[in-house]
Amino acid sequence: MCILGVVNELDLAAASREALLALIADLPATLAQRDATIADLQKRIAALEHRLTAGGRSGMPGNKPPVSKPKPPAKERKKRARGFGRPRMAPTETVVHAVETCPDCGTRLVGGWVQRTREVIELPIAPVQVIAHQYLARECPLCRTRHVPSGELDGVVLGRRHRLGIGLVSLIVTLREEGRLPFATIQWYLATVHQLPLSLGELVTVVQQVTQRGEGAVCQFTG
Numbered sequence: 001m002c003i004l005g006v007v008n009e010l011d012l013a014a015a016s017r018e019a020l021l022a023l024i025a026d027l028p029a030t031l032a033q034r035d036a037t038i039a040d041l042q043k044r045i046a047a048l049e050h051r052l053t054a055g056g057r058s059g060m061p062g063n064k065p066p067v068s069k070p071k072p073p074a075k076e077r078k079k080r081a082r083g084f085g086r087p088r089m090a091p092t093e094t095v096v097h098a099v100e101t102c103p104d105c106g107t108r109l110v111g112g113w114v115q116r117t118r119e120v121i122e123l124p125i126a127p128v129q130v131i132a133h134q135y136l137a138r139e140c141p142l143c144r145t146r147h148v149p150s151g152e153l154d155g156v157v158l159g160r161r162h163r164l165g166i167g168l169v170s171l172i173v174t175l176r177e178e179g180r181l182p183f184a185t186i187q188w189y190l191a192t193v194h195q196l197p198l199s200l201g202e203l204v205t206v207v208q209q210v211t212q213r214g215e216g217a218v219c220q221f222t223g
Helices: 003-009 017-054 166-177 183-193 200-222
Strands: none
Touching: 166 183, 166 200, 183 200
16 A cells, blocks of 8 residues: 555544554555665666667657758859849049048058949039130231131031030930920920020920921931
8 A cells, every 4th residue: 555545545633543553564565665666667767768779769759850861962053144233334433432540549541442332323413515616717828818717517516507506406306306395394404404594486496497307318318
């Protein structure tokens, strides 16, 4: 009989002297039985651990150990035919940033190397350029004849009587034909961004003349 069971069943406070003596007399046998049970359990645990270790596995029974699969060899990254990174443009200006003095001791710093580069793209707001073409009259010292260059500026202006350059005319026509901007918007843009005041009539005339010349060139090409 287990001593705990006897203790639970008997009320020691109300037990008789004979019952207490009998309980004390059974204690050696109960303790011996407990020690035998513990020894038997220890043998079983040792045998189970030995069997698991001999089989090359460890852990709780019933749990399968993780199977390590060999990793496939790393494939070499395929090179692309062309890169998809943002292409850098050729700089038109370089601004160097450098620390002039050491922030720790105040010593003046010299030399250095480029640590990193940052690209900034900006569109300058440039005022209009007014170019004065001067025609000099020169006299031949031998025959005393005077010579003045012709007033033609082929490739510079649209015609003999026009004052707008080819680049400006191209911008006006592009804003009108490709951008579909009203003449009033083109007038505002030239005055605000480039400080160039032009009348609406002059803008309309420029576009009409370019259209006429274009039609003439197309007729010559197709005719």
